[in-house]
Every structure is written in structure tokens, then in C-alpha cells.
Amino acid sequence: MEKLCPFCGDQAAESSFALEGGILAIYNISPLLPGHSLIVPEHHAGSLFDLSEDEISRFFAFARKVTHFLMQVYNAEAFDWSLQEGEIAGQSVEHLHLHIIPRTSGDLPDGVEWYSLLYGQQSQGLDNPERVRLNTWEHAGATLQLRQKWEEYNKVIPG
């Protein structure tokens, strides 16, 4: 099972733009909006309930920091977080991951939330592999840029 997990192993680490305390930040291969990224524990955890108290605090502290970073990079004014746990909730990859979606004014039509847009009209869940994907080069390019910016960001805001 874990061998097939896309968020386990070297490939996940290589495709990440940031790593702190055993938690990775990965640019979504299929971004819903610019900046859409994932926070993923480096070691396999299927559920939020598999994390210790310490891991939980590191997970969310890192997620908050990455969110602040992404909002700067993408000039976002707001953000969405989404964590789906269990198949009936829309989880398709059985490795805990939090979606961070930076939001800007006018990024979606008035009164449309991404959640209803995706689930209602297009039947394309956040984890749906059918959604338009970046190719390998596009994803690698976005990751490289974010890595450099993350380095600069940490010079300004240490820790």
C-alpha cells in the first residue's frame, strides 16, 4: 500500500518546495488556482488521528507559515484550507494532506465558492486526478521558483 502512495518516498521530497520538522509543502500538480499547495507529513500517516500531539502542532504551525508565504508570493488577500478525511469526504490519496488555496478578489465568479464549483458543476473533486494537470516541467519550474522564494522568505522571517 505505502509503495503506491504518491506522498511517500523520495519522489515526494524531491517535488516539495519546503520541508520543516518532517512536514513537506508541495505545489499541487493540478492547481485549482495559482499557488494551490499541499501540506503533507513526510512519513506515511493516513489520518489526522495517526499524528501525535507534537506532530499535530508542527503540521499546523508549518501550514500557517506556508500559507503566509504563499499569500505573499501570489499577492493573495485570503485563503482556503481544506482537509478531506475518508473516501466519502472526498479523500482519494490515503496520505494525510491539507490543501492551501490562496485567494484573490475576482479569482472566481461572484458568489461562487471553489467547493461548490468543483463538486456541484464539474464533479471534479480537489483530489480528482482527471482535473487539468501541469506537465512535469511546469511543476518542476513552479517548485524551483517556490524553493528560491522560500529561502528568501526564511531570511526575513527566521524559523
Ligand SMILES: [Zn+2]
Ligand atoms: Zn504515504
